Amino acid sequence: xxxxxxxxxxxxxxxxxxxxxxxxxxxxxxxxxxxxxxxxxxxxxxxxxxxxxxxxxxxxxxxxxxxxxxxxxxxxxxxxxxxxxxxxxxxxxxxxxxxxxxxxxxxxxxxxxxxxxxxxxxxxxxxxxxxxxxxxxxxxxxxxxxxxxxxxxxxxxxxxxxxxxxxxxxxxxxxxxxxxxxxxxxxxxxxxxxxxxxxxxxxxxxxxxxxxxxxxxxxxxxxxxxxxxxxxxxxxxxxxxxxxxxxxxxxxxxxxxxxxxxxxxxxxxxxxxxxxxxxxxxxxxxxxxxxxxxxxxxxxxxxxxxxxxxxxxxxxxxxxxxxxxxxxxxxxxxxxxxxxxxxxxxxxxxxxxxxxxxxxxxxxxxxxxxxxxxxxxxxxxxxxxxxxxxxxxxxxxxxxxxxxxxxxxxxxxxxxxxxxxxxxxxxxxxxxxxxxxxxxxxxxxxxxxxxxxxxxxxxxxxxxxxxxxxxxxxxxxxxxxxxxxxxxxxxxxxxxxxxxxxxxxxxxxxxxxxxxxxxxxxxxxxxxxxxxxxxxxxxxxxxxxxxxxxxxxxxxxxxxxxxxxxxxxxxxxxxxxxxxxxxxxx
Numbered sequence: 057x058x059x060x061x062x063x064x065x066x067x068x069x070x071x072x073x074x075x076x077x078x079x080x081x082x083x084x085x086x087x088x089x090x091x092x093x094x095x096x097x098x099x100x101x102x103x104x105x106x107x108x109x110x111x112x113x114x115x116x117x118x119x120x121x122x123x124x125x126x127x128x129x130x131x132x133x134x135x136x137x138x139x140x141x142x143x144x145x146x147x148x149x150x151x152x153x154x155x156x157x158x159x160x161x162x163x164x165x166x167x168x169x170x171x172x173x174x175x176x177x178x179x180x181x182x183x184x185x186x187x188x189x190x191x192x193x194x195x196x197x198x199x200x201x202x203x204x205x206x207x208x209x210x211x212x213x214x215x216x217x218x219x220x221x222x223x224x225x226x227x228x229x230x231x232x233x234x235x236x237x238x239x240x241x242x243x244x245x246x247x248x249x250x251x252x253x254x255x256x257x258x259x260x261x262x263x264x265x266x267x268x269x270x271x272x273x274x275x276x277x278x279x280x281x282x283x284x285x286x287x288x289x290x291x292x293x294x295x296x297x298x299x300x301x302x303x304x305x306x307x308x309x310x311x312x313x314x315x316x317x318x319x320x321x322x323x324x325x326x327x328x329x330x331x332x333x334x335x336x337x338x339x340x341x342x343x344x345x346x347x348x349x350x351x352x353x354x355x356x357x358x359x360x361x362x363x364x365x366x367x368x369x370x371x372x373x374x375x376x377x378x379x380x381x382x383x384x385x386x387x388x389x390x391x392x393x394x395x396x397x398x399x400x401x402x403x404x405x406x407x408x409x410x411x412x413x414x415x416x417x418x419x420x421x422x423x424x425x426x427x428x429x430x431x432x433x434x435x436x437x438x439x440x441x442x443x444x445x446x447x448x449x450x451x452x453x454x455x456x457x458x459x460x461x462x463x464x465x466x467x468x469x470x471x472x473x474x475x476x477x478x479x480x481x482x483x484x485x486x487x488x489x490x491x492x493x494x495x496x497x498x499x500x501x502x503x504x505x506x507x508x509x510x511x512x513x514x515x516x517x518x519x520x521x522x523x524x525x526x527x528x529x530x531x532x533x534x535x536x537x538x539x540x541x542x543x544x545x546x547x548x549x550x551x552x553x554x555x556x557x558x559x560x561x562x563x564x565x566x567x568x569x570x571x572x573x574x575x576x577x578x579x580x581x582x583x584x585x586x587x588x589x590x591x592x593x594x595x596x597x598x599x600x601x602x603x604x605x606x607x608x609x610x611x612x613x614x615x616x617x618x619x620x621x622x623x624x625x626x627x628x629x630x631x632x633x634x635x636x637x638x639x640x641x642x
Contacts, residue, residue, distance in 0.1 A: 084157060084215045087142030088169040090204050090225040098136040100174040100186045102491050103143040104197070105130040105223075107213070108166045114208050115168040116198040121486050121498070122469065123153040123478050130157060131489040134171070135186070142222070143171075147215075152489040153482070162214035169223035170205040172197040172491075177363065178276045183514040187363035187495060192232040194308035194366040195497045197490065201231045232310075260287055260318065260346070261311075262395070265359075268386050274377040281387045282359030284312055285395060288352035289345065290642060297639045300627050301397040302620065303388065303427075304357040305408030305415035308366035313357060315409075315606075315615040318342060344617055351624040352640045354397050355616075358383060364494065364516075365502035370415040371422060371539070373506045375494075375516045384423055401425050402631050405623045409433035409606055414541075417560065421541055424555035429626050431619055433563045433606040434572060437503070439542035440535055442574035444468050444480060448519065448532040455481040455525030472567040472602040481525060488522045507539040542579040553589050558630070560593035565601030572603065 086105050106115035108127040118127040130151040134143050147158045154160060174186040191201040204225035211221065257263055262285040271279035288299060306313050317338040344350045360368040360379055368379035392399040406427050408416040413435030420430035440448045445466040448454075456463045469478035483500065490496035493515040494504050504516050508531055511517035519535065520527045536543050545552055560583075564576045576595070583591040598605040606615055628637045 083147050084160075084213060084217070084219045085144060085146040085221070086167075086169070087144055087220060087222045088171075088206075088225065089140055089142045089222070090137075090171065092139040094204055094225060094228065095139060098138045099171065100135050100137070100176070101133075101188070102172045102174070102197075102495070103132055103134050103137075103145070104170045104172065104490070105145045105149075106168040106170065107160070108168075108208075109163070111166050111208065111210070115166055116170055116205060119198075121478065121483055123482050123486070126153055126486075128152070128154055128160065129489055131491070133492055137171075150485070150489055152486045155485070158215050160213060160215050162212075162216065164210060164212050166208045167211050167213070167221070167223065168206055168208045169225055170198070170203060171225055172200065172203055174495075180273055180276050183510065185514055188491075188497065189363055190308075190361035190366070194310075195361050195364075196366075197497065199229060201229050203229045205229065259292065261285070262287065264391060264394075266387060266390055268382040270378045270386070271382050279377070281382060283356050283387060283391055284309070284359070285391060286312060286316060286318055286345075286355040287395065288354065288640070289348050290352070291354075291395075294642060295396075297642070298396045298398045298636065299640045300353045300403040300405075300624060301388070301392060301399075302353050302355045302623060303404065303406040303419075304355060305370060305406060305412035305419065306357055306367070307411055308359055308361045309357060316341070316355060316357065318345060340614070341616060350617060351621055353620065353624060354391075354395055356388075356391055358387065364505040365497055367411060367415075369411065369418070369502070369506045371418055371506065374509050375505045380419075380422060384419075384426055398636065400635070402428050402635060403627055405429040405431070405627065407431035407433070407619065407623070409435075409604055411436055414438065417541055418539075420556065420559055421544060421552065424552060424559075427559070428630060429559045429561070429623065431561050431563075431623065433615075434565065434568060434604050435562070435576065437572060437575045439575040439578040440532070440540045441542075442571070442578055444571050445574070446480065446527075448527060448535065449529075452527060453525045454520040454527055455479070455484075467571070469569060470567070470571070472565070472569070472600050474567065484522055484525075494518075507535045509534050542575070542582065545579075546582055549586060553586065553591070556591065557589040558592040560591065562593070562595045563598075563605060563607050564596075565598045565603065565605030567600045567602055568605070569603035573597065 088103050088105065106119065106127065106129050108115040108118050115127055119129050120126040128151060130145050130149045132143060132145065132149050137143060145157065147156050149157065151157065172188055175189050177185045177187055179185065188197070188200070193199045193201060197203065205227050206223045206225050207227060264283045264285060265280050268279050268281050304316060312318050318341050319338040360370070360383070362368050362376055364376055368376050370383055371380040372378040389399070391397065404427055406416045406419045407430065413432045416430045417432045417435055417438060420427050437443050445468065446454045455466055457466060465479040465481060467476040468480045468483045470476050487496035487498040487501050490498060491501070493513070494501045504519055508516040508519060517531045518528060519531050545556070562576055564573050566573055580595050583593065596607055607618070631637050
């Protein structure tokens with residue numbers, strides 16, 4: 057045996073001995089679990105690890121889609137997670153804003169775990185899906201009743217040091233409360249055992265909830281629609297009178313939203329914050345509404361939360377269900393009959409902002425005879441050639457603008473002065489951390505859930521790869537033919553035009569926070585060229601105004617007082633001969 061091989065053997069033996077005596081530290085990892093006391097049966101869902109550098113709030117309340125303001129979160133799916141078994145978060149788990157736990161700077165943090173619990177849905181078409189049901193909270197994972205979470209802990213974390221941290225999910229989010237009392241569900245997917253309903257009706261405000269036959273059939277379990285109704289002054293004193301109906305489209309609200317911030321009892325104008333705060337508190341609206349200074353009409357807002365989002369977008373969808381049919385054929389006729397609306401298309405208009413803006417326009421386009429007009433404020437994407445900053449029909453990638461040698465990220469969120477705060481890739485990674493298979497409950501995912509066909513796995517087909525941004529042209533074509541409102545009007549103007557002319561009014565900020573003004577401009581460019589008939593609508597653009605611009609009422613305060621007279625006047629001027637346009641003017 058030569059000398060050199062002998063020395064190599066000795067060195068190798070020494071190295072192996074040293075490694076055994078001083079093993080390399082394992083990477084930082086978290087093991088998140090729940091006990092049998094929390095659930096005796098396995099659970100499906102999505103586990104979240106939440107990390108914050110402060111304790112101003114629990115970490116679960118400090119996550120935002122604005123990456124410059126958000127704390128850190130990691131997420132992963134669990135299927136059949138058994139009591140006591142850990143869900144492991146390590147360097148391979150996707151995160152936001154940081155992609156990997158390995159990138160976390162060493163330091164002291166407040167740490168929390170959470171399990172967003174899924175239920176199994178057996179759809180009428182045979183699909184079996186695991187989804188997060190709405191529990192009356194409006195589809196928010198951090199306050200969803202029944203979800204498990206751990207108490208926040210202050211810990212020193214260092215990805216370079218070997219560390220395994222175990223988090224026990226010992227807390228359960230309680231049922232939502234109404235008027236101080238807990239209820240099992242509010243707008244849930246079926247009456248829970250012992251369900252209590254304690255929504256307070258008043259002279260002015262009524263709460264309604266009906267089971268939808270078409271949605272129940274689609275989802276294979278009881279599904280309900282809710283409505284909050286605002287009645288005009290004198291409604292109870294004039295039982296012979298019938299009224300116009302104004303439908304407000306919006307996100308899920310437990311009570312009337314801001315631009316209908318009506319209080320059932322006379323609010324005071326002497327509140328902290330001055331006249332504007334008093335206006336937001338419903339003071340001015342209450343005075344105008346109850347005194348008869350505003351036109352008399354019945355106003356309703358709709359509650360239609362579902363497993364994908366806090367509302368359905370109000371159309372029939374392969375994944376979300378036939379909500380357009382349910383709203384127009386079940387809910388609205390029920391409200392009109394019970395509260396004495398005129399119940400005819402000429403006496404019914406719709407309005408809304410953002411999601412509600414898209415819903416208002418789609419309601420008018422898909423049901424042109426059902427509504428007499430649509431007031432559309434800061435709508436979601438109405439032309440998919442400007443899907444935020446992506447052309448879904450021509451671009452290859454939703455995340456990057458590619459050149460021959462370089463690439464630039466596509467922006468998705470900005471300040472009104474143009475400063476970019478987030479990109480398409482970052483905002484979609486944010487959603488993917490909160491749920492795979494279009495289950496995040498966030499904006500891009502609900503567009504996908506509503507607009508896409510069902511994919512091969514039964515979940516909504518991806519419009520683009522959530523990690524790479526590569527666009528699926530077949531899915532894009534489906535979107536175009538079924539939900540691109542600009543394309544649909546252009547394609548069908550010969551039949552739609554006569555039914556839409558004079559009915560559409562748009563308001564959007566030129567610096568919309570999500571670049572939604574781009575799509576509205578494309579729609580305007582075409583509508584202005586229409587003939588036979590000319591569209592006879594209107595557009596108003598607010599210079600350097602952000603998302604939720606609604607004319608001079610940027611936050612919705614005072615909007616109802618300003619636009620309701622226009623809506624009623626429009627109905628009166630276009631009413632058929634012999635229609636009742638006077639009885640409500642007592």
